[in-house]
Amino acid sequence: MEKTFTIKSPSGLHARPAALLVQKAGSFPCDVFLVKGEKKVNAKSIMSLLALGIEANEEIVVITEGEKEAEALQAIGELLEA
Amino acid sequence: MEYTGISAASGYALGPAFLLQDSKIQVVKSEVPKENLNSEILRFEEALGKAAHELEAIKEKTRQTIGAEEAEIFSAHIMVLEDPEYSGAIKELIRAEAWNTEWAIQEVTNRFLGLFASMDNEYIRERAADLRDVSNRLLRHLLGIRSQSLSEITEKVVLFAHDLTPSDTAQLDKDKVVGIVTNIGGRTSHSAIMARSMEIPAVVGMQDLVEKIKAGDFVIVDGSEGKVFVNPTEDLIKSYKGKQTRYEAQRQELKKLVSQPSMTPDGHQVELVANIGNPQDALVAVTNGAEGIGLYRTEFLYMGRQELPSEEEQFEAYKAVAVMFGKEHPVVIRSLDIGGDKALPYLDMPKEMNPFLGYRAIRLCLDRTDIFRTQLRAILRASAYGNIRLMYPMIATLEELKGANKVLETVKQELLAETIPFNKGLEVGMMVEIPAVAVMADRFAKEVDFFSIGTNDLIQYTMAADRTNETVSYLYQPFNLALLRLIRGVIEAAHKAGIRVAMCGEMAGDLTAFPILLGLGLDEFSMSASSILPARALVRQLPWRKAQLIAEAVLEMDNPQEIDVYVKQKMQ
Numbered sequence: 001m002e003k004t005f006t007i008k009s010p011s012g013l014h015a016r017p018a019a020l021l022v023q024k025a026g027s028f029p030c031d032v033f034l035v036k037g038e039k040k041v042n043a044k045s046i047m048s049l050l051a052l053g054i055e056a057n058e059e060i061v062v063i064t065e066g067e068k069e070a071e072a073l074q075a076i077g078e079l080l081e082a
Numbered sequence: 083m084e085y086t087g088i089s090a091a092s093g094y095a096l097g098p099a100f101l102l103q104d105s106k107i108q109v110v111k112s113e114v115p116k117e118n119l120n121s122e123i124l125r126f127e128e129a130l131g132k133a134a135h136e137l138e139a140i141k142e143k144t145r146q147t148i149g150a151e152e153a154e155i156f157s158a159h160i161m162v163l164e165d166p167e168y169s170g171a172i173k174e175l176i177r178a179e180a181w182n183t184e185w186a187i188q189e190v191t192n193r194f195l196g197l198f199a200s201m202d203n204e205y206i207r208e209r210a211a212d213l214r215d216v217s218n219r220l221l222r223h224l225l226g227i228r229s230q231s232l233s234e235i236t237e238k239v240v241l242f243a244h245d246l247t248p249s250d251t252a253q254l255d256k257d258k259v260v261g262i263v264t265n266i267g268g269r270t271s272h273s274a275i276m277a278r279s280m281e282i283p284a285v286v287g288m289q290d291l292v293e294k295i296k297a298g299d300f301v302i303v304d305g306s307e308g309k310v311f312v313n314p315t316e317d318l319i320k321s322y323k324g325k326q327t328r329y330e331a332q333r334q335e336l337k338k339l340v341s342q343p344s345m346t347p348d349g350h351q352v353e354l355v356a357n358i359g360n361p362q363d364a365l366v367a368v369t370n371g372a373e374g375i376g377l378y379r380t381e382f383l384y385m386g387r388q389e390l391p392s393e394e395e396q397f398e399a400y401k402a403v404a405v406m407f408g409k410e411h412p413v414v415i416r417s418l419d420i421g422g423d424k425a426l427p428y429l430d431m432p433k434e435m436n437p438f439l440g441y442r443a444i445r446l447c448l449d450r451t452d453i454f455r456t457q458l459r460a461i462l463r464a465s466a467y468g469n470i471r472l473m474y475p476m477i478a479t480l481e482e483l484k485g486a487n488k489v490l491e492t493v494k495q496e497l498l499a500e501t502i503p504f505n506k507g508l509e510v511g512m513m514v515e516i517p518a519v520a521v522m523a524d525r526f527a528k529e530v531d532f533f534s535i536g537t538n539d540l541i542q543y544t545m546a547a548d549r550t551n552e553t554v555s556y557l558y559q560p561f562n563l564a565l566l567r568l569i570r571g572v573i574e575a576a577h578k579a580g581i582r583v584a585m586c587g588e589m590a591g592d593l594t595a596f597p598i599l600l601g602l603g604l605d606e607f608s609m610s611a612s613s614i615l616p617a618r619a620l621v622r623q624l625p626w627r628k629a630q631l632i633a634e635a636v637l638e639m640d641n642p643q644e645i646d647v648y649v650k651q652k653m654q
Contacts, residue, residue, distance in 0.1 A: 009392075009394070010392055010393060010394075010456075011392030011393075011394055011395065014203065014205045014206070016394060016398070017394070019158075019161065022161065026164075041167075042166060042167050044165075044166050044167075045165045045166055045167035045168065046161050046162065046165050046209075047162065047165050047167060047168060047194050047197075047209070047213065048165075048167045050198070050201075050205075050206055050209055051194065051197040051198065051201075053201050053203075053206075
């Protein structure tokens with residue numbers, strides 16, 4: 001499953017928001033990926049996420065694959081749009 | 083030999099030098115035979131497990147001995163350790179390239195560091211430091227380098243290190259490490275702040291002294307003066323032992339006052355609060371008996387970086403202090419006071435002929451309301467967690483005050499609409515640091531909940547003397563009668579309107595100025611944490627009546643020098 005989100009947090013996806021997202025992704029059994037432009041990274045990896053350098057107002061595609069993918073997509077989406 | 087550095091934590095220490103080896107980790111590349119690849123991966127997983135276990139223990143110890151805020155550093159380390167892409171890539175390299183674990187760790191670490199290096203962001207730089215710390219921890223386990231040399235210290239020593247990492251300071255045993263000397267760092271670096279909160283005498287910024295010293299050399303650390311003596315003479319040792327004894331006795335005496343009220347013998351109570359720049363300072367303020375924070379200088383959150391701090395980041399920094407002081411003790415947060423001698427490179431502010439008279443503080447905030455609103459949101463949100471008060475700097479006119487309050491009101495409405503909690507009764511005060519305001523204090527007193535007199539600026543504006551210009555420093559006169567009269571007028575106007583007056587300039591912590599200010603009726607004295615206990619000792623033995631008489635007398639004197647001599651004589 002996949003869905004596009006716009007990052008609302010004014011500081012982008014750094015610091016606490018990034019850590020929260022990694023924790024959330026890690027709580028689901030399925031794979032979770034974030035795609036920004038050409039780059040696709042594992043959302044359970046804090047360092048990959050930080051290296052992506054996601055800023056406020058950027059568009060991000062979230063992909064979930066596997067067990068509980070729908071729940072995961074919804075939970076991640078809520079975090080991104082918070 | 084005598085060496086001079088930067089005083090980081092006052093006090094005196096004598097003892098043999100202990101060198102904290104910046105254990106240079108040497109990694110050699112080797113090929114793992116195919117049949118051993120599985121056991122090589124097991125070896126890596128074992129190291130991961132050991133490191134995670136160790137970090138959990140350090141985190142817990144830090145939480146108990148230093149604080150929750152500091153312990154969070156290790157949560158970040160654990161997060162790196164648990165990163166599936168990090169450990170995954172390492173295992174992948176071991177399997178695919180038949181590399182030894184150490185080499186694979188180094189390779190993957192460098193890849194991530196390379197990615198981070200291209201990003202210009204304070205937070206990312208900190209995470210890069212975390213990654214280095216974590217990978218070194220793993221490598222030490224694999225190479226059998228005993229990392230925790232700090233825990234092996236058995237006698238009282240003076241610790242010498244290039245720098246101290248949070249992992250190092252978390253393991254410091256106060257009973258064993260009597261002094262700290264580091265090559266790098268300044269008064270606000272991590273090691274300096276930790277040394278102050280643990281009350282270990284420390285000198286930092288010694289350049290290359292750590293390389294010159296030998297383990298076991300006898301040294302004296304003079305943390306008060308920022309000096310280190312290596313293999314000193316018997317006479318010097320004797321003199322420092324005397325200083326140390328006197329200092330300790332005095333400190334023990336003062337320590338008894340940490341939770342005592344700041345009350346004169348005749349029952350007049352004042353509040354002694356601290357000036358801080360960040361949450362770590364607040365910790366030091368607590369251990370020094372601060373009854374709250376009288377000035378939280380928020381500009382430090384904006385300095386030394388490339389971009390404005392986010393609302394979230396500020397919220398955390400304000401909340402941490404509010405929580406530390408609880409509902410009882412006030413935390414006065416001053417909105418951004420930037421400009422003047424404190425410029426922000428990323429704001430692209432024009433060069434001015436007279437920066438102290440220019441575009442700064444509230445003037446800038448009322449113009450750049452985007453910056454102001456973000457800060458006010460963060461302060462308001464944090465106000466739900468403790469006893470936060472808001473204070474505007476550099477107010478010159480009633481219009482500015484009303485303008486600032488108007489922005490505050492719209493931000494409150496915004497939060498209400500978003501159902502975000504904040505203290506609806508948030509007290510709002512202002513600095514009195516422009517003579518025009520001091521003269522008109524009666525009018526301003528009707529519009530705010532409290533005043534705080536900022537003497538550093540009030541003196542320079544009253545005397546028209548740039549306080550950063552050495553050639554006119556003779557005009558920087560806290561005891562000039564013009565200034566004392568202004569202060570008296572502000573206090574009278576405030577009390578008439580039924581509001582409290584604080585002072586947050588250097589003068590508030592000056593023991594000679596103290597009796598005068600106490601006599602004039604100042605309610606709150608905000609000073610650096612280290613001045614609080616000496617000031618409390620003074621209040622507790624100075625009757626208010628006597629202070630009032632001193633104040634009355636000096637307000638008749640023309641000469642600052644005469645005032646200084648008079649107060650010192652009276653206080654003997």
